[in-house]
Amino acid sequence: MKEIGELFKEKLTDQQEPPPLQVWEKIAADDNVLKYNSKQGLQQSLFYILPAMIIVAIAVISIVLLSNSNPLKQNDMAKITPAVENPATPETVIPDSISKADDQTITSPTESVQSVVNQYQTETQTGHANHLRSSNAKPVVPVIIMPFKAEVSQPEAEVSKENSYKEIVIPAAPSNEKTTVKKKPITPTPKTEEVKSQNLETDDVEEKSWEIVSSDREEVPDLSIPDAFSPNADGLNDEFGVVANRPITDFNMMVYDRTGQQLFQTRDINAGWNGEYKGQLLPTNSYLYIISYKNSGGENKIQKGMLILVR
Amino acid sequence: MQKYIFSGNKKMENTSSGRVKTTEHLVNNDQELVEGCIAGNPKYQRILYEEFAGDLYFICKRYSHSDADAEDLLQDAFIKIFLNLKGFRFESSLRHWMKRLATNTIITNFRTKKKEGVKLDYEECEQGVLPVVEVQDVEIPMEVLMRMVRELPPGYRMIFNMREIDGYELSEIAEELNMNPATVRSQLFKAKAVLKKQIENWLKSEKV
Numbered sequence: 001m002k003e004i005g006e007l008f009k010e011k012l013t014d015q016q017e018p019p020p021l022q023v024w025e026k027i028a029a030d031d032n033v034l035k036y037n038s039k040q041g042l043q044q045s046l047f048y049i050l051p052a053m054i055i056v057a058i059a060v061i062s063i064v065l066l067s068n069s070n071p072l073k074q075n076d077m078a079k080i081t082p083a084v085e086n087p088a089t090p091e092t093v094i095p096d097s098i099s100k101a102d103d104q105t106i107t108s109p110t111e112s113v114q115s116v117v118n119q120y121q122t123e124t125q126t127g128h129a130n131h132l133r134s135s136n137a138k139p140v141v142p143v144i145i146m147p148f149k150a151e152v153s154q155p156e157a158e159v160s161k162e163n164s165y166k167e168i169v170i171p172a173a174p175s176n177e178k179t180t181v182k183k184k185p186i187t188p189t190p191k192t193e194e195v196k197s198q199n200l201e202t203d204d205v206e207e208k209s210w211e212i213v214s215s216d217r218e219e220v221p222d223l224s225i226p227d228a229f230s231p232n233a234d235g236l237n238d239e240f241g242v243v244a245n246r247p248i249t250d251f252n253m254m255v256y257d258r259t260g261q262q263l264f265q266t267r268d269i270n271a272g273w274n275g276e277y278k279g280q281l282l283p284t285n286s287y288l289y290i291i292s293y294k295n296s297g298g299e300n301k302i303q304k305g306m307l308i309l310v311r
Numbered sequence: 312m313q314k315y316i317f318s319g320n321k322k323m324e325n326t327s328s329g330r331v332k333t334t335e336h337l338v339n340n341d342q343e344l345v346e347g348c349i350a351g352n353p354k355y356q357r358i359l360y361e362e363f364a365g366d367l368y369f370i371c372k373r374y375s376h377s378d379a380d381a382e383d384l385l386q387d388a389f390i391k392i393f394l395n396l397k398g399f400r401f402e403s404s405l406r407h408w409m410k411r412l413a414t415n416t417i418i419t420n421f422r423t424k425k426k427e428g429v430k431l432d433y434e435e436c437e438q439g440v441l442p443v444v445e446v447q448d449v450e451i452p453m454e455v456l457m458r459m460v461r462e463l464p465p466g467y468r469m470i471f472n473m474r475e476i477d478g479y480e481l482s483e484i485a486e487e488l489n490m491n492p493a494t495v496r497s498q499l500f501k502a503k504a505v506l507k508k509q510i511e512n513w514l515k516s517e518k519v
Contacts, residue, residue: 002448004503004510005475008460011453012373012476016365023368023382023389024360033393034356258379284377 022259222246222295228308231275239272240307242291250294255287255307263287275309284311341405348396360389363406367413373472374417376461384420388413414477418487421469425488444503446510459509467502474499 028034224243231238242253248269255264255273263282264273275282291303338344338358347355364385371384392412399408460468469488473479481499485492 001445004444004446004506005471007446007448007451007510008456008471008506009476011451011456012369012460014366015369015453017369017372019364019368019385020378020382023385024357024364026386027360027389027393030390033390034351034353283379285379 220245222248222293222301223291223303225289225291225303225305225307227306228310229275230310231281232311239274240289240309241272242269244269247296248293250292250300252293253289253291255289257282257287258285275311281311282309284309341401345396345399345401345405348393356393359392363409364389366406366410370410370413371417373457373460373476374421374468376465376468384413384417387420388416391416414473418469418473421465422488424465444500444507446507447514449514451510451513455513459506459513462509463502463505466498467505470495470498471502471506 222245224245226237226240226242229237229240240255244251251267251269253264253266253269254262256262263277266273286306286308289305289307293301295301338347338355344355344359344362348359367388368381368385371381371388372378375381375384388409392409395412399405460471463471470484473484473487474481479487481492481495484490485495488495
């Protein structure tokens with residue numbers, strides 16, 4: 001007796017078998033593989049230059065974008081700085097920019113600005129102006145936030161508009177008839193705001209799911225084509241053939257191998273391919289089929305695909 | 312240092328008559344061959360292929376069900392070899408390095424196929440030593456054994472080849488194929504059971 005692995009290892013280690021000629025032809029046809037090394041200089045330089053160019057382009061674009069956004073900030077700063085330097089009229093300048101923002105955000109910044117202004121006044125009086133200049137960021141912070149707040153509040157308003165719009169739209173759907181709804185998006189026709197109930201919404205959903213099922217049922221293909229067959233004369237799937245689900249005419253089926261050699265051709269829908277070519281049994285492999293026919297509507301149709309021969 | 316004498320040699324005579332005969336050429340060692348290929352000399356590239364394609368094709372055949380798949384694997388392996396020749400450090404023999412690279416190509420290919428949905432049996436068996444599967448010690452032709460291995464289901468074939476013929480450790484296989492070690496063990500055992508049945512059937516058919 002012998003361990004089964006050893007039995008196989010003895011026979012199947014370090015063996016050789018010459019491969020078919022076409023493998024080398026395929027490798028040799030790949031220019032990138034064999035000429036790769038001679039072209040290397042050019043390819044390598046391209047390899048580095050392309051990313052470098054992309055990085056430079058990104059850098060240029062970002063610089064342009066930044067320089068565009070900078071003036072805005074500078075304008076904001078310009079609005080503020082006089083306010084700080086002229087402590088006599090701070091309220092007249094700041095509330096203008098704040099007034100767009102929410103009530104809550106207004107209070108705290110103005111307070112802080114006010115306090116900073118007060119601090120500034122007291123500190124200039126005591127002669128600590130240099131120290132404050134270094135901490136200039138303080139008065140800027142609250143006001144820089146404000147323009148952002150104002151921008152953010154706008155989209156919020158839009159969202160709320162959309163919401164109110166949706167509330168009107170949804171109940172309108174059930175009013176459409178089933179026949180018109182078919183496969184078309186429900187056209188929103190705004191109605192009165194009174195109609196608002198969850199029951200109506202669920203009805204809408206049910207209708208949609210019913211549509212999907214029905215459309216799937218309609219799409220039974222003209223032909224049922226198998227993807228594999230096993231010609232080993234065991235009475236199961238010994239031939240490759242198709243089954244027509246609807247009446248068709250002008251049927252033509254061709255089978256090719258991977259190199260494009262035609263192996264089989266028939267115009268009889270009941271005929272099948274037995275996996276032979278010129279009396280020779282073909283090996284396990286994938287093959288291609290092309291089937292053309294005329295459907296019941298008189299349209300010419302072509303179906304292509306892969307089939308696997310299993311032995 | 313190994314010498315490759317390249318002419319219309321024995322290996323080529325065995326093959327189909329359509330093979331193109333290359334002119335006689337002598338390569339002294341691995342280094343000359345590799346450097347010639349890196350320099351883009353078509354003669355050396357052809358020699359590299361002719362010298363090693365047989366070994367690699369046999370490996371590819373062991374790991375695949377159909378010849379067409381084996382050819383695809385061989386092509387992938389050689390493309391990888393030509394692109395990676397620069398990385399060969401002459402630490403092992405060229406033949407060993409190329410076989411290893413081919414095996415790795417096959418493993419990578421299997422992993423991507425697994426992602427695409429080649430179905431594997433994920434049944435696990437309990438931890439422990441693998442039961443030994445023994446068969447009668449008889450002379451069985453290589454072609455018959457080869458056919459048996461190639462007819463195994465994809466997962467079984469992969470693991471049996473890696474463990475029993477290429478000598479990977481079970482833990483290595485589990486890591487390479489991204490599988491549970493217990494799964495690998497059970498699949499290996501099942502593969503052996505299938506092969507044992509095949510051998511018994513073959514012995515019966517031979518006696519009759």
